[in-house]
Amino acid sequence: MSGDLTISDIHSLSRGEALGILGQIARVEKKTFPGNEAMAFGEELWRKKPNTRVLYATSSTAASAGAPLVAYAVYVRQKGVALLHKVCVVEAYRRQGIGRELIAYIGQRLRKEGCQYIQLWVDQAREPARALYARAGFEEREVVDDYYAPGRTGIKMVLDLDK
Ligand SMILES: CC(C)(COP(=O)(O)OP(=O)(O)OC[C@H]1O[C@@H](n2cnc3c(N)ncnc32)[C@H](O)[C@@H]1OP(=O)(O)O)[C@@H](O)C(=O)NCCC(=O)NCCS
Numbered sequence: 001m002s003g004d005l006t007i008s009d010i011h012s013l014s015r016g017e018a019l020g021i022l023g024q025i026a027r028v029e030k031k032t033f034p035g036n037e038a039m040a041f042g043e044e045l046w047r048k049k050p051n052t053r054v055l056y057a058t059s060s061t062a063a064s065a066g067a068p069l070v071a072y073a074v075y076v077r078q079k080g081v082a083l084l085h086k087v088c089v090v091e092a093y094r095r096q097g098i099g100r101e102l103i104a105y106i107g108q109r110l111r112k113e114g115c116q117y118i119q120l121w122v123d124q125a126r127e128p129a130r131a132l133y134a135r136a137g138f139e140e141r142e143v144v145d146d147y148y149a150p151g152r153t154g155i156k157m158v159l160d161l162d163k
Pocket of ligand 1: 097131132
């Protein structure tokens with residue numbers, strides 16, 4: 001998959017194009033996350049949220065026509081720290097290195113912009129996501145019981161971009 005992936009930012013698109021991508025993201029989001037964890041991917045994300053970045057990845061070699069959405073990510077920049085709210089790879093494209101490529105891209109981009117850390121919370125039960133973050137160099141810093149809901153532990157992970 002490496003090399004065939006194009007990662008872009010919805011904020012560099014026209015309104016119409018951005019709404020098309022956001023619509024695709026919203027469908028994947030709904031399929032992937034339970035209702036209470038699914039983010040809303042409405043027009044406001046494109047319109048006026050300068051600190052919030054929505055990235056999406058398309059693949060030129062995917063079997064279907066056009067360049068379909070294969071992954072997306074959302075982060076919010078707060079001075080030297082970026083909070084990574086979401087990383088998702090469309091199910092059919094998982095285990096091909098796309099998640100890693102997306103995280104590497106985000107890290108490079110934030111480092112260039114002078115950001116020092118990427119921080120995130122992950123559900124302890126989401127093994128693939130925890131493995132992906134650990135592989136990308138994130139370290140576990142805090143464990144909070146019942147973070148997401150009763151019985152669902154949250155783990156805070158941090159990537160030091162200066163390392
Ligand atoms: C987590 C997720 C983004 C991983 O994306 P991906 O493109 O499949 O990940 P990659 O192929 O880049 O894998 C990178 C590393 O992560 C780990 N990993 C990924 N999926 C894994 C799995 N199912 N089981 C164990 N380890 C896994 C591996 O270490 C892997 O490296 P390797 O293939 O060299 O062993 C994807 O599974 C996903 O979208 N899950 C649902 C959404 C989610 O949980 N998002 C995170 C919370 S917002």
